[in-house]
Amino acid sequence: RIILAFESSADETSVALVKNGTEIISLEIATQIKSHQRFGGIVPEVASRHHIEQITLLIDAALSDAGLSYDDITAVAVTYGPGLVGALLIGVTAAKTIAWAHQLPLVPVVHMAGHIAAAQFVAPIEYPALALMVSGGHTEFVLMQSEYEYVVVGDTRDDAAGESYDKVGRTMGLDYPAGKTIDQMAHQGVDEYHLPRALMHDGKLDFSFSGLKSAVINLKHNAEQRGETINLQNLATSFQNAVLEMLLTKTQTALTTYSVKTFIVAGGVAANRGLRDGIDQLQVQFPDVKFIKVPLALAGDNAAMIGAAGDIAYRHGKRAGYDLNAKPGLEFDYLSPDMAFITP
Ligand code: ATP
Ligand code: MG
Numbered sequence: 001r002i003i004l005a006f007e008s009s010a011d012e013t014s015v016a017l018v019k020n021g022t023e024i025i026s027l028e029i030a031t032q033i034k035s036h037q038r039f040g041g042i043v044p045e046v047a048s049r050h051h052i053e054q055i056t057l058l059i060d061a062a063l064s065d066a067g068l069s070y071d072d073i074t075a076v077a078v079t080y081g082p083g084l085v086g087a088l089l090i091g092v093t094a095a096k097t098i099a100w101a102h103q104l105p106l107v108p109v110v111h112m113a114g115h116i117a118a119a120q121f122v123a124p125i126e127y128p129a130l131a132l133m134v135s136g137g138h139t140e141f142v143l144m145q146s147e148y149e150y151v152v153v154g155d156t157r158d159d160a161a162g163e164s165y166d167k168v169g170r171t172m173g174l175d176y177p178a179g180k181t182i183d184q185m186a187h188q189g190v191d192e193y194h195l196p197r198a199l200m201h202d203g204k205l206d207f208s209f210s211g212l213k214s215a216v217i218n219l220k221h222n223a224e225q226r227g228e229t230i231n232l233q234n235l236a237t238s239f240q241n242a243v244l245e246m247l248l249t250k251t252q253t254a255l256t257t258y259s260v261k262t263f264i265v266a267g268g269v270a271a272n273r274g275l276r277d278g279i280d281q282l283q284v285q286f287p288d289v290k291f292i293k294v295p296l297a298l299a300g301d302n303a304a305m306i307g308a309a310g311d312i313a314y315r316h317g318k319r320a321g322y323d324l325n326a327k328p329g330l331e332f333d334y335l336s337p338d339m340a341f342i343t344p
């Protein structure tokens, strides 16, 4: 099986060809970060325009890189949510058009299922599996009894972890998105500032990051009022330590609560060096669980991960008609029919 996959939910336009859900034949990614940076975030209209300009070029590039034609393709998979409606529509429209023109099955994919399925490029996922899905829009634990059953067993009550990196970065005067920069700075500073960690001792799997973000904003504001300067490198270290402590403590709780065969860390923030190191250390406590960190290069948005998740959805008979629409607020679309297994 060869899946032609599309991703256009935010500021990356991406097209990929993926074989059997585990092998990347070609992957094209066009990022628009430079166009959005001066606005400090993604401008939806600008994003849609870039997606339109790029998508047909990327389809041609993906096919010619692979030396394949439309005849070789088994199905077309596309992210249909969540994300920016105008951005999603470009990918959805391209996928529908190709599916119709070449009479191929059309497979709608949930963006987060894609992030998680990127683990398949590292090693086979054994089930039941648990994923820490941590990105710009999500920070949640996803439990999967089998490959096509998703249950969210923990979620953020406010900001996502990546969002808090970006907002704190803005306060620090860094370019958007700030995750990678803060990660680099954090490795050079010392933990000087006392910042709060939320929901640490409740034994539950929900997160909260807005208090931490507010604490950083207040710290900076108060220092400015007093004419003091903040050491930004040390602030980055203190902030990252707080985020990691929350993510890793909850992960430890999740792995104690649910006995799973595989643990996956996925999403844009899975590129964080501190998080990857912390996950490696946690592995020691859970020697029987197979830990998979999605590849660094595939942590952020890309179509290869949509091809991997699309392959799973395709094999389970998931199909869309030509009336497929973008769903900006989409959640996991295939939930476990047997909720009993989630009761710890
Ligand atoms: P979602 O996947 O929830 O819909 P998204 O697609 O916008 O949201 P991703 O592209 O998966 O998010 O991830 C982008 C986020 O990852 C940004 O918030 C960015 O700051 C963050 N990020 C990227 N690299 C790092 C890093 N090294 N450390 C921390 N955060 C990072
Ligand atoms: Mg992005």
Ligand code: FE
Pocket: 111, 115, 135, 136, 267, 268, 300, 301
């Ligand atoms: Fe994403």
